Amino acid sequence: MVALAAAPTASAETMPQRVVSMNVCTDQLAMLLAADGQLISVSSLARDADYSMLAEDAAAYPINYGRAEEIHQLSPDLVLAGTFTTRSTVAMLRRLGIHVEEFAPETSLDDIRSNLQRMGSLLGREDEAAELVAAFDTRLAGLGSDRSDLDVAIYEPDSYALGPGTLAHAVVEAAGLTNVADALGVTGMGRVPLEVMVMQAPDILVTTDDGDGVRVRAEENFAHPAFRRVAATSRTLSLPGPHWVCGGPFTLDAIELLQNAAADIADGRP
Amino acid sequence: MRRAAGTKVLLGGLSLLVLMLFFLSLLTGPADLSPVDSLRVLVSPDESALTLVMWEIRLPRALLGLMIGASLGLSGAVLQGYLRNPLAEPGLLGVSASASLGAVIAIHSGLAAAFALSLPLMALLGALASVLALHLFAGRTGSALTVILAGVALSSLAGAMTSLVLNLSSNPFAALEIVFWMLGSLADRSMVHVYLAAPFMLAGGALLAGLGRMLDTLTLGPDTAASMGTSMRRLGVLATFGTALSVGAAAAVAGAIGFVGLIVPHLLRPLVGSQPSRLLPASALGGACLLLAADVAVRLIAPERDLKLGVLTAAIGAPFFLWLVIKHRRSAA
Structure with a gap:
């Protein structure tokens, strides 16, 4: 929640126009939330069905291999990285003055909600994020919470x-x-x-x-x-x-x- | 005569030790099982999970430890005698690493999934290629140094190629596999692996075990050996194929386990009067002892970690190797 509060929010006017994602998890959150044309590149793993649930959707985006040089070439106004992304790459992008936001991998259902909301506010797509979270909670409630001893x-x-x-x-x-x-x-x-x-x-x-x-x-x-x-x-x-x-x-x-x-x-x- | 009797005592003692370590291996494992029940289901299997563990997990592991150890010990003794080089060993000469490369290619090309026998066959091919390459680069007349240097080059090349195949694989687990193929492990092997590897190891072992007499004559020098009727060509072919068969099959199912073939013949040589025909059976038994003991040790030291066998054999073997190098230098000086 601290990360959420500290995350800079983008209003509709200032929403980033050239977003590059270099992590398979941020790839998927961004593909779910980004406006048309807003997400200009996803990581190569996004297309790999061994890692990505949205491998087919990813075919519509140009891919990157997470190297600082190629990311810089794309002149992004927002880079999305995972906390496991090579430290040296993230550090170099920041030295080059690029805005990098890091996401920790989700390990709980709460993490999924908060990462969706944070992605929404970074992309200036708060409403879409709120809708996704609401749909998530509705479906989760529908699944029931009976415990079994299995x-x-x-x-x-x-x-x-x-x-x-x-x-x-x-x-x-x-x-x-x-x-x-x-x-x-x-x-x-x-x-x-x-x-x-x-x-x-x-x-x-x-x-x-x-x-x-x-x-x-x-x-x-x-x-x-x-x-x-x-x-x-x-x-x-x-x-x-x-x-x-x-x-x-x-x-x-x-x-x-x-x-x-x-x-x-x-x-x-x- | 006294020496022959001494060898019999030694072989008897080693056989007993192999048997004890074999049972110790069966009774060691991460699951907390009662030794009495474990042995009972081995004799009279039932439908329990315990039977499954003993027959399908621990028995193949102990059998592979026994056979792979014997293969490595025997081939080490033969290579040292044939190349007349105290530092010769399937691990150091790159035979194991090349066999691993063959196995990795078989698995990652999908060949092994389509045709199970391709796994040991490709490993055999890798092992064979490395022994032939050794002949080509270092020859039988090559100095100890040349043979070892060629072996180091072959090991590095095979290791690099193995890493390359695994790096290029799209499977997320492939990169972790490099450790297995470089260091070897017997964790969670099955009877399928035993059935795949055993025929090759037995055939290779039979070829190698029959070389004792020829190697005995070779200790007197190649010319004397030839005058006593030993065909160097025949010896070379048998030693090459025997090593490729047994080491290839071993590496195909357990990765490259180093140093066993180096240590064992050296430890046993003084006890058999440096006579290859006596050293060969002793080395096979000694190799089985060492590998079974090492495999018990990796399970006791870190039961949940799948500590690789090669880590342990290298930790013992590498200092031993250095000691041999120093000794070799002194005697050469």
């Missing part, structure tokens, strides 16, 4: 699981479920060896498997016979990477999918 694990390649401090954990909580990683003491993204996951045998197993087979050795854990056996007895959902990278209105899709899976188990549906 547990869920969100399992990534190379046997990493997502725990408290990640957006995925916030999604699990919002869906009224218990995160196995939390019970195992994982914070953030932590390794849960396959044998520990097998012994836990979660009710719902969410994998980030993109379903294109083992294209990188780290994905071999999804093909492991022991994992397959556990997956066969758990309710298994595949929600690829982009669901967990950045927050946005689409985060509610993940909550809804988890709730549906839990309801299917509760009602004994196959």
Whole structure:
């Protein structure tokens, strides 16, 4: 909230005309909110379906690779960066007198609301942001908040699981479920060896498997016979990477999918 | 005669140690399991999660540790005898790194997903290419220094190419993979990996294990060896293919694990009277001991971290290597 209060706001007359985003999360917020022609470039990852939920929309924007030189060439009046964007690049852009605003990645539903509002005020699109947040809250309220005693694990390649401090954990909580990683003491993204996951045998197993087979050795854990056996007895959902990278209105899709899976188990549906 | 008896005692002792470490490996892991129950489900498997863990996760890990360690120890002993170079070792000579490169290409080109056997075959090809390149650059008559320098160049090249393939991959996890292929790990391997690698490792091991007599004659010098009926060409072909088969298969499933093939033959050589025919079986057993022990250690030191095997073997192996270099320099001076 401090960041929100301190953020400079742009009125309709002074709204930035040449906005460049160089982070996959700010790319998506900006694409949702910017006026026609206001956003002149998004990062290359915005078009990558491994990271971005709005990869198709991003095809309409020229892309950048987040290098200070090419950003400067675009003569932007506002640059949107993530707090994980290379420090040296951000520092150089600021030295060149470019207005850079940094966004921390969303790790809770509140972060999604406040980042949407902040993006709205930076772009001079407060009304649009307020509408998006209102629609977000309406849909969230419609999803209900029943707690169930089912547990869920969100399992990534190379046997990493997502725990408290990640957006995925916030999604699990919002869906009224218990995160196995939390019970195992994982914070953030932590390794849960396959044998520990097998012994836990979660009710719902969410994998980030993109379903294109083992294209990188780290994905071999999804093909492991022991994992397959556990997956066969758990309710298994595949929600690829982009669901967990950045927050946005689409985060509610993940909550809804988890709730549906839990309801299917509760009602004994196959 | 006394020496032969001593070798038998040594091989017996090492076999016992391998067996103990194999069971220790089965009983070590991040999940807190009762040792008694663990061993019970190994004998009589049931439908429990425990059976799944023991049969599908811990057993393949222990089996791979055993076979990969034996392959590395054996090929290290053969390479040292054949190149007559105390510093020869599949890791240092770039054979493991080149095999890793082959495996990485198989996985990232999608070949391995379409045709599982392409993984060990590509690794084998990588290993073979590196041994042939070593022959080409350093030759059998090359000095110890030339062989090592060529090996260093090949290692760096294969490592750089592996990094390049992974850097160019669009998969977000690819870049993290560089660590696995450079340092090696047995975490979360499966019986599929055992079935893929074992035939190659066994075939390679069989080729290498039969070279003892020829290597014995070679200790008397190439000319004497030739006069005693040892065909250098035949020895070279068998040593090359044997190493490529066993090290290639090992690297395909566990990455490049260094220094095992260097340390083990050196530690055991004084105990077998420097006779290659006795050193080979001892090195195979010793390699299995070292790798199983290292793999138990990585799980005890950092159970949740997937500490890479190569970190441990290099931490022990690199100082050992330096000590060998100093010793080598003294004896050369």
